[in-house]
Amino acid sequence: MEVKSTCNCKEMSEEEKRKLLDEFIEDYKDKEGSLIQVLHIAQGIYGFLPMELQKYIAEQMNKPVSEVSGVVSFYSYFTTQPRGDYTIRVCLGTACYVRGGKKILDRLKDILGIDVGETTEDNKFTLEVMRCIGACGLAPAITINDVVYKQVNPDKLKDVLNQF
Numbered sequence: 133m134e135v136k137s138t139c140n141c142k143e144m145s146e147e148e149k150r151k152l153l154d155e156f157i158e159d160y161k162d163k164e165g166s167l168i169q170v171l172h173i174a175q176g177i178y179g180f181l182p183m184e185l186q187k188y189i190a191e192q193m194n195k196p197v198s199e200v201s202g203v204v205s206f207y208s209y210f211t212t213q214p215r216g217d218y219t220i221r222v223c224l225g226t227a228c229y230v231r232g233g234k235k236i237l238d239r240l241k242d243i244l245g246i247d248v249g250e251t252t253e254d255n256k257f258t259l260e261v262m263r264c265i266g267a268c269g270l271a272p273a274i275t276i277n278d279v280v281y282k283q284v285n286p287d288k289l290k291d292v293l294n295q296f
């Protein structure tokens with residue numbers, strides 16, 4: 133199954149992106165605990181959260197930069213590096229690990245020629261690991277963007293990737 137990103141952020145100019153972010157910051161700024169929502173939105177707009185952007189968000193929300201970067205580094209969802217079009221996450225929760233999650237990860241590293249947290253040179257795939265996603269009965273599982281692949285066979289990974 134082919135998954136196409138519906139995001140058209142790449143077509144937005146820097147100015148448009150900043151304007152959109154500013155509007156959201158304005159909406160959220162005075163709400164308790166809203167930093168995380170703003171960071172989600174910022175990552176949605178920019179694709180990643182480089183330090184320069186974290187500083188800007190901190191400034192606009194009247195928060196110390198350390199608080200913003202603390203949240204960014206705490207949640208694995210947030211990334212400070214650009215991501216590929218497709219993010220592959222390998223589940224390393226107990227059930228998946230026991231049923232070969234690590235083998236899948238190793239195979240993906242070989243096929244893609246990258247390590248965990250890295251993106252292929254053509255910016256197509258980013259490789260990450262994650263904890264249980266609730267598909268333990270059909271372990272091992274991986275996700276590619278938001279699609280869950282269950283009972284993944286390491287020998288069929290190439291075929292799966294070729295669909296993208």
Ligand code: FES
Nearest residue numbers: 225228264267268
């Ligand atoms: S351990 Fe992988 S889905 Fe639960």
